Amino acid sequence: xxxxxxxxxxxxxxxxxxxxxxxxxxxxxxxxxxxxxxxxxxxxxxxxxxxxxxxxxxxxxxxxxxxxxxxxxxxxxxxxxxxxxxxxxxxxxxxxxxxxxxxxxxxxxxxxxxxxxxxxxxxxxxxxxxxxxxxxxxxxxxxxx
Amino acid sequence: xxxxxxxxxxxxxxxxxxxxxxxxxxxxxxxxxxxxxxxxxxxxxxxxxxxxxxxxxxxxxxxxxxxxxxxxxxxxxxxxxxxxxxxxxxxxxxxxxxxxxxxxxxxxxxxxxxxxxxxxxxxxxxxxx
Numbered sequence: 001x002x003x004x005x006x007x008x009x010x011x012x013x014x015x016x017x018x019x020x021x022x023x024x025x026x027x028x029x030x031x032x033x034x035x036x037x038x039x040x041x042x043x044x045x046x047x048x049x050x051x052x053x054x055x056x057x058x059x060x061x062x063x064x065x066x067x068x069x070x071x072x073x074x075x076x077x078x079x080x081x082x083x084x085x086x087x088x089x090x091x092x093x094x095x096x097x098x099x100x101x102x103x104x105x106x107x108x109x110x111x112x113x114x115x116x117x118x119x120x121x122x123x124x125x126x127x128x129x130x131x132x133x134x135x136x137x138x139x140x141x142x143x144x145x
Numbered sequence: 146x147x148x149x150x151x152x153x154x155x156x157x158x159x160x161x162x163x164x165x166x167x168x169x170x171x172x173x174x175x176x177x178x179x180x181x182x183x184x185x186x187x188x189x190x191x192x193x194x195x196x197x198x199x200x201x202x203x204x205x206x207x208x209x210x211x212x213x214x215x216x217x218x219x220x221x222x223x224x225x226x227x228x229x230x231x232x233x234x235x236x237x238x239x240x241x242x243x244x245x246x247x248x249x250x251x252x253x254x255x256x257x258x259x260x261x262x263x264x265x266x267x268x269x270x271x272x273x274x
Binding site: 058083090094108122 | 172173174175176177178179183185186187188189190191192217218219220221222223224225250251252
């Protein structure tokens with residue numbers, strides 16, 4: 001099932017959401033219900049024959065506040081997200097994480113740091129990580145003696 | 146209820162749960178300024194056209210879909226895909242006619258005006274002549 005492979009803990013998360021719905025439903029001037037939780041930013045990693053693709057959800061983070069480092073097979077994303085309401089704002093709810101963040105992922109295969117490219121669109125950072133040649137599958141010819 | 150019946154009922158519930166599509170709740174900040182209420186929601190990768198914001202009576206509804214593009218073989222996944230939905234109930238202190246929404250860099254910002262009656266008013270002090 002595609003859903004459970006993507007979110008192995010979706011059922012737990014759902015229960016947590018359900019719990020916070022029960023406990024939160026009394027508070028708040030706007031009558032809000034549940035609240036999501038998790039690590040920031042959420043990351044997906046895809047595998048292709050020649051490259052790996054990493055996507056990170058960084059809504060509201062400016063391009064210049066993002067920093068990406070690749071060393072061999074380790075990739076680190078650091079950045080900063082500003083809380084952007086003015087000083088006179090009176091908060092009712094703050095669920096969106098703000099401040100600095102760092103996430104490091106170790107990839108199963110080596111990538112070429114010089115060929116890594118990244119683009120930012122609609123709050124999603126997409127990083128293309130080309131694999132080093134040696135890691136690509138290579139067919140070996142078996143010679144007859 | 147006998148144990149057998151109970152087990153049967155639980156089984157039915159489990160089956161039903163798997164059939165219903167997962168709907169997730171996007172994170173939101175809500176704050177108040179002098180003359181309006183702001184709601185800001187994280188919606189990375191959501192297209193403007195895939196999002197619907199509507200007001201029905203005293204409920205503000207935000208719903209839509211995160212389309213999962215086929216980006217290759219998924220090795221590791223944390224991002225949520227599928228339908229999202231979140232409801233806010235609006236009090237009478239808000240001006241239901243003055244609501245605007247804007248999508249920028251994966252963030253949806255909804256601005257709701259306050260009703261004239263609840264906006265802070267400055268009272269001028271008159272000098273007795």
